Amino acid sequence: MYTLRSLGKRIVLPLSVIMFSIVACNKNNDYKQPLPQIVDNSIKDGKDTITIGGSLLLYPKLSDRTTTSYSWKVNGTQAGTDSTLTFKPDAAGKYLINFTASNTTGQASANYQIYVLGKYENGILIVNEGWFGHENGGVNFYRYGSDTIEQNVYAKENPGKQLGTTTEFGAVFNGRFYLVSKQGPFVVTDSKSLVEVGRIESLPANGRAFLGIDSTTGLITTQSGIYPLNLQTLAIGTKLSSVSGQVGNIIMQGNYIFALTQTEGVVVLNKSDYSVAKKIGGLTEGFTTGSDGSVWVAGGTSLVKINSSTLDTTKVTLPFSAANTWGAWTSGSLTFSATENAIFIAKEKSWGSSGTSFYKYVIGNAASLQNPFATLPTGKELYGCATRYNPLTNQVVVTAVQSGYGQNYKYNSLYFYNASTGNLDKTVSYEYFYFPGLMLFN
Structure with missing residues (x-):
């Protein structure tokens, strides 16, 4: 004891x-307290996508939360100490989010990769001519997964500002959205928010199209030649001496720039100094590019392939005459699918509108052009660029209005055709006198 x-x-x-x-x-x-273990990080593979203005709740589940502390970091910056985080970003882009749970024994962590889309990044931008004599041009937006068209989004994001008269063309280049009107201002916006970042009040001649060359230089085509543009200052340079007359669509491929002109067909320029490398006459509608780098254009009853290295041409016979895009200038309907190595082209009236069907040429298979690939529902007709292939969804998207004149132009439809089968997958209809000119997949 x-x-x-x-x-x-x-x-x-x-x-x-x-x-x-x-x-x-x-x-x-x-x-010893058990190590914290994350049994469910709340998001599959830790990856997700949201649109700016939205929010995402992150709530990792632990096997034991006894005397556990938490830490959240967003792109390396401390963002919270709760067990959950409501992520609501104020800018588009990529975000890395780290979660750490700690106790006296040790810690566990999870990483999230979140891509935040711009407000108008995940869908189709529709550039509208506008109701001539009543209103200037505009932009509508179709958001993927939606059943409606968000209307007048340029005006919504830029109160008090206007585009020009007959806004027929738009291009997204290096995070900027360039809008070309036939008359009035040349406008530049952020491609994700559509907030205007610059403008030229008036071009030297009626505008047609735009091509971005590099981070500092672009080209604007007009009713009277081509003008270089400083993308940093938006200063217009001296008109190119190598091209004259009305110039429409313009693309760059390899060492060359291909410009579609009214009087000389395709004028091929050397990218280095804008000198003429070749002229190919008789062509009226273009362009689109193939997966091999070839450039496709049409004229008369020919669909023409231009080798972008040698500039040699190969012709395929169309069962109809290609549209002449010069009467009331539009950008044309040619569009390419890399999925099946195929070209889509609309059959339109001679002035480039009012058709009801489009064709699919599977490259190397002339028989694929024997019959229309798809025909619009009765009472509808093509308008503007008419067809564009969307690689994200493997669909041909079509802009159309109600057949006829006057009030018929008020009734718009966006058709989504399966690019492999020609089946109509979806229709989105909306009303107003927009006169759609061009679609862009942003």
Whole structure:
């Protein structure tokens, strides 16, 4: 037995009681809290996409939360200490989010990769001519997965500002959206927000199209030649001496720039100094590019392939005459599918509108042109660029209006055709006198 003195008295305790107390203390000292374990990070593979203005709740689940602390970092910056995080970004782009759960034993972490889309990044921009004599041009937007058209989005994002008269062309280049009107201002916006970042109040001649060359230089085609453009200052340079007359669509491929002109067909320019490399006459509608780098254009009853290295041409016979895009200039209907190595082209009236069907040429298979690939529903007709292939969805998207004149132009339809089968997958209809000119997949 052991004895202890307390308040002058001797207390006698059994040895077994003292030994039990010592063992119990040792067991408490040896105890370790389980490591935190993340059993569900709340997002599959830790990746997701949201649109600016939206939010995302991140709530990783732990096997044990006892005396656990938390830390959230967004792109390396501390963002929270709760067990969950509501992520609501104020700018588009890529975000890396790190979550850490810690206790006295150790820690566990999870990473999230979130891509934040711009407000008008995930869908189709529709450039509208506008109601001539009543209103200037505009831009509508179709958001993927939606059943409606978001109307007048340029005006919505730029109160008090206007595009020009008959806005027929647009191009997205290096994060900027360039809008060309036949008359009035040449306008530049951010391609994701559509907020205007610059403008030229008036071009030297009626505008047609735009081509971005590099980070500092672009070209604007007009009713009277081609003008270089400084993309940093928006200063217009001296008209190119190598091309004259009305010039429409223009693209760059390899070492060359291909310009479609009214009087000389395709004029091929050397990219280095804009000198003429070759002229190919008799062509009226273009362009699109093949997966091999070839340039495709049409004229008369010919669909023409231009080798972008040698500038040699190969012709395929069309069962109809290609549209003449010069009467009331439009950008034409040619569009390419890399999925099947095929060219789509609309059969339109001679002035480039009012057709009801489009064809598919599977490259190397002349028989594929024998019959229309798809025909619009009764009472509808093509308008503007008419057809564009969307590689994201493998669909040919078609702009159309109600057949006829006057009030018929008020009734618009966006048709989504399966590019492999020709089946009509979806129709989105909307009303107003927009006169759609061009589609861009942003």
